[in-house]
Amino acid sequence: MYYAPNRAMAQSYGNVDKNSRIAAAxxxxxxEIMFxxxxxxxxxxxKCLERGDMPAMFQSRARASDILNALEESLDFDRGGEIATTLAVVYREASNRLNAAQGxxxxxxxxxxxxxxxxxxxAWTQIGRK
Known part of the structure; x- marks a missing residue:
């Protein structure tokens, strides 16, 4: 009975934390936040797959794909050179795997x-610590 309100409150605090981090980043x-x-x-x-909640699994997978697309679109191929090209290949492979996640x-x-x-x-986190 108390689970739903507590969960909603926790999500609300989580959103405030995430939004604050984004604003100051x-x-x-x-x-790093996108990762x-x-x-x-x-x-x-x-987790949704384990529970058999396929609609929620597809929704989470779609959101993951959106983030991957945003990461790829943010690459600067002019300044990033070979690293940007390599990251694009990695992002596409991850995206292909997400899209192939069926059955x-x-x-x-x-x-x-x-x-x-x-x-x-x-690796990205380690770069930020230097």
Missing amino acids: NAHELV EQLLLRIDRAL AETEPMLRGAREIISEISD
Whole structure:
């Protein structure tokens, strides 16, 4: 009985925190937030899959795809050179895996996309700490 109101309150606080972080973030931190949200969406898709909630899984997968598209669109190929091109290839591969996450291949494809993005996210975080 108390679960729904508490969950709504927690989500509200989470949104305030996320929005505050976005408002105060520099360009590097914005990309870091996008990676966090992307991994969160993939994780949610996996949890929904485990519960058998396919509509929610597809919704989370679609949100993850939107974030991947935004990351790819933010690449500066003129200044980023080979790194930007490599990231575009990585983002497309992750996107292909998300889009192929159907039927019996749903879980392995979601996990594969998460693994790819997790590696890039970890590297991005390390760059920001230097």
